[in-house]
Amino acid sequence: MSDSSLPNFDALWNYSQPAETETAFRQVRNDVGDCAPETYLLELDTQIARTLGLQRKFDEAHSLLDAVEARATEVGGRPHIRYLLERGRALNSSGHKDKAHPLFVQAWEIGKDSGEDGLAVDAAHMVAIVETPEAALQWNLTALELATTSEMPAARKWRKSLHNNLGWTFYDLQQFDIALYHFKKCQDLALENNDAEFERIARWCIAKVLRVQGNLDEALSMQFGQLAELEKVGRTSGFVFEELAECHYALGRTDSAEPFFAQAYAELSQDPWITQDEPDRISRLLRLSNPAQNPIPEDE
Numbered sequence: 001m002s003d004s005s006l007p008n009f010d011a012l013w014n015y016s017q018p019a020e021t022e023t024a025f026r027q028v029r030n031d032v033g034d035c036a037p038e039t040y041l042l043e044l045d046t047q048i049a050r051t052l053g054l055q056r057k058f059d060e061a062h063s064l065l066d067a068v069e070a071r072a073t074e075v076g077g078r079p080h081i082r083y084l085l086e087r088g089r090a091l092n093s094s095g096h097k098d099k100a101h102p103l104f105v106q107a108w109e110i111g112k113d114s115g116e117d118g119l120a121v122d123a124a125h126m127v128a129i130v131e132t133p134e135a136a137l138q139w140n141l142t143a144l145e146l147a148t149t150s151e152m153p154a155a156r157k158w159r160k161s162l163h164n165n166l167g168w169t170f171y172d173l174q175q176f177d178i179a180l181y182h183f184k185k186c187q188d189l190a191l192e193n194n195d196a197e198f199e200r201i202a203r204w205c206i207a208k209v210l211r212v213q214g215n216l217d218e219a220l221s222m223q224f225g226q227l228a229e230l231e232k233v234g235r236t237s238g239f240v241f242e243e244l245a246e247c248h249y250a251l252g253r254t255d256s257a258e259p260f261f262a263q264a265y266a267e268l269s270q271d272p273w274i275t276q277d278e279p280d281r282i283s284r285l286l287r288l289s290n291p292a293q294n295p296i297p298e299d300e
Helices: 018-032 038-054 058-075 077-093 097-114 117-130 133-149 159-172 176-192 196-212 216-232 238-250 254-268 272-277 279-289
Strands: none
Touching: 018 038, 038 058, 038 077, 058 077, 077 097, 077 117, 097 117, 117 133, 117 159, 133 159, 159 176, 159 196, 176 196, 196 216, 196 238, 216 238, 238 254, 238 279, 254 279, 272 279
């Protein structure tokens, strides 16, 4: 089987549906059997491991990566870089940032030296995720520089994500004007690439920053616009409900805020990542959804 006839499994990724993606990847592996080059199968296995990690099946992910490790390291190149990335992601997602960090740095160095710009950018952005805000800023800027100067589509496609990441880094540093600049750049790139979903996310981020800056009426209008768009296609978003609640709350409209806090809690409390990483956020949504039953602390 020639490389050109092999399925492009990366095109099958749906990060919001990891279980479905796992099924698709395993079907590809079953279809190509042992006819595909070993490097192809090793890369595919790393991506199956990633789907397992996204489903929080960390033991299964590590078991599969254990099976890949020796040969991926020996053959080098893309299989080795992708092994390092997915081992690092599985460790980071299960709460082991310290162990993930050197793997991401190694993936960056190998990817950069071997001309695999797309994977190198991926690695740099992962280093930023496990770093302090100050160090994350430099790693994201480094990744953005490579994504912007590279001629490889696999690297350039990262630009909007990196502007999004930089927006959140500056947000965490409370440099809101710079955060707004990066979220708007993310929105521009999403529009340029006809990526409606990413553009909607960027618009949500812009509205959140506007709220924090005190532009409450504009932020509220933007989030109501998001809600209307979602309702047209039969969707909801706990994140939009949360921001609608926060806007009303900041405007002193607590009665209007409460049902939005309740809707945000109903959805976001079902997200295992948020409940694990941000339990105080979930608790706050519950308190503010019904202050009479859940007294608000004096410093709220």
